[in-house]
Amino acid sequence: MKNVLVMSQSSPFDELNIRDALDMSLIFAAVDQNISWLFSGPAVLALKHNQSTQQLGVKDFFKNIKTLEIYEVENIYVCEKSLLDYNLSKSQLIIDSTSLNYTEQQQLIGQQDFVVNL
Numbered sequence: 001m002k003n004v005l006v007m008s009q010s011s012p013f014d015e016l017n018i019r020d021a022l023d024m025s026l027i028f029a030a031v032d033q034n035i036s037w038l039f040s041g042p043a044v045l046a047l048k049h050n051q052s053t054q055q056l057g058v059k060d061f062f063k064n065i066k067t068l069e070i071y072e073v074e075n076i077y078v079c080e081k082s083l084l085d086y087n088l089s090k091s092q093l094i095i096d097s098t099s100l101n102y103t104e105q106q107q108l109i110g111q112q113d114f115v116v117n118l
Helices: 017-030 041-047 062-071 081-087 103-112
Strands: 005-009 032-040 075-079 099-102 116-117
Touching: 005 017, 005 103, 017 032, 017 062, 032 041, 032 103, 041 062, 041 075, 041 081, 075 081, 075 103, 081 099, 081 116, 099 103
Parallel strands: 005 032, 005 116, 032 075, 075 099
Antiparallel strands: none
């Protein structure tokens, strides 16, 4: 089993990169890889309660993020500074996650066999 880290750094409404990262995470999980997902920058907004893609006219993928545990994607991380930048607390997020400072993020990246940056 390989350790795979998916890193999201884009806004959840920017070219649907979060949707692509979600799909990639689920695909890797389906082939029994150890998946971690790190949200930083505006990507942390994808985890905020009450998001909607209705005005964009695309399928609402935010509710699918909640299903990650079903696929055994349980290593969800958020950038501590990004939470502060966007005035968010972990209690405002739709899934359980671990907040990491910069040093901890670098350690996480170093533990991976593959890193996918979307």
